[in-house]
Amino acid sequence: MSLLSSIISNPTGFKPHQPLIILQSSSAQTCYPILRNLISNFRPTTQTLLFCFLHPPSNLTNVDETPNIITFDFTGRIPGYDDLWCGPQDEILARVNSVPPGSLNVIIDSVDTLASDLGSAPKAYKFIRTLLGLVTTRSESSILAFHIQPSPLLELLTQNSLSPTLMHLTAHPPAIITHIASAYFTHPPPAGPAEKFWSVFIPFSERTHESERLVYGPEGNGTSAGAWVSKGTREFVVEILIRGGSKRGVERSVEGWKGDVPCDLQALDSLASIWTRRNAEEARPDPTQNVSFNLNLTPSQEKSRAQVPLPYAHEGNPATTAGAILYDPDSADDIDDDDPDEDLDI
Structure with a gap:
């Protein structure tokens, strides 16, 4: 089972x-299919509270079929446009505290919209910290999951000071993998070295304008960001970061999403070109094969060649100090000790 499948x-x-x-989206790719799949796989015996600030609950779950999920729709409560507006913090905390002891799942869509309603990222961070404290102190394993887009709040919520353990799932358009493979000759693991791939992928993916250019630019298809693309055509890439897992460090991997389920990257039709190109490169014939002479050296020949003294005129000359200029005169050079200007009456 893949890592993403295990998480869901x-x-x-x-x-x-x-x-x-x-769960992180961007303007170039949504991760809502992951969020919907995660919610649908919650155990029926676990109480789930879903607080919606960006999309209505019906876009994320079927309430009629999931009685263990209680939804709260805040999408119509907008500061400045609602005469009865009041901050949602107290209501959310009261709802969480009212759940009987046991396992609890708290979902927020989306926390950056919540931060906008509260007026600042620090206020939202303080609230999330309080909410996470209520979740982690429950008697059974519980989770706090929220959807977010790139914002100043994201940096605060991924710090160790908030939670030493973390699962961070980021959706990317497949065009990023295709571009890195063609422009940097770097393939995702296991097709290529993991260190090389992440050294290129991480800084590139963090420049959100690059993803937008690949999708919405002259060569992009402009379809990766559709939040409700049909299951049959939906494909994207998921960056997975787990902090504080079994290895007590940071574990990264990249997997695919096709239709409505996780998959290997090789299963994505949008990435088929990079695997075809790589297989063609690996299948290229070796130019040293099938020739009438041997271009390779045996170990003994390599050793013998290394022992051959090089014909350098000044090799071993103690005068070859740093900055010295050594010159060997050519046979045609007219070099003598006489003054060439001795016949001049100066």
Whole structure:
């Protein structure tokens, strides 16, 4: 089972327990299919509270078929346009505190919209910190998961000071993988070295304008960001970061999403070109094969060649200090010790 499939099927099963899950979208790619799939796989015996600030609950779950999920729609409560507006913090905290002891899932869509309603990122961070404290102190494993887009709040919520353990799932358009493979000759693991791939992928993906250019630019198809693209054509790439897992460090991987389920990157039709090109490169014939002479050296020949003295005129000359200029006169050079201007009456 892939890492992403394990997270979706049993988010509380990781050791140590990961109470905080961040699902990140961008203007070039949505991660809502992951969020919907995660919610649909919650255990029926676990109480789930879904607080919606960006999209209505019906876009994320079927309430009639999931009685264990209680939804709260805040999409119509907009500061400055609602005469009865009041901050949602107290209501959310009261709802969480009212749930009987046991496992609890708290979902917020989206926390950056919540920060806008509260007026600042620090206020939203303080609230999330309080909410996470209520989740982590419950008697059974519980999680706080929220959806977010790139914003100043994201940097605060991924710090160790908030939670030493973290699951961070980021959706990217497949065009990023295609571009890196063609422009930097770098393939994702296991097709290429992991260190090389992440050294290129991380800084590139953090420049959001690059993703937007690849999708919406002259050569892009402009379809990666559709939040409700049909399942049959939906494909994107998921960057997975797990902090404080079994390895007690940071674990990164990249997987695919096709239709409505996780998959390997090789299963994405949008990335078929990079695997074809790589296989063609690996299948190129070796130019040293099938020739009438041997271009390779045996180990003994390599050793013998290394022992051959090089014909340098000044090799071993103690005068070859740093900055010295050594010159060997050519046979045609007219070099003598006489003054060439001795016949001049100066």
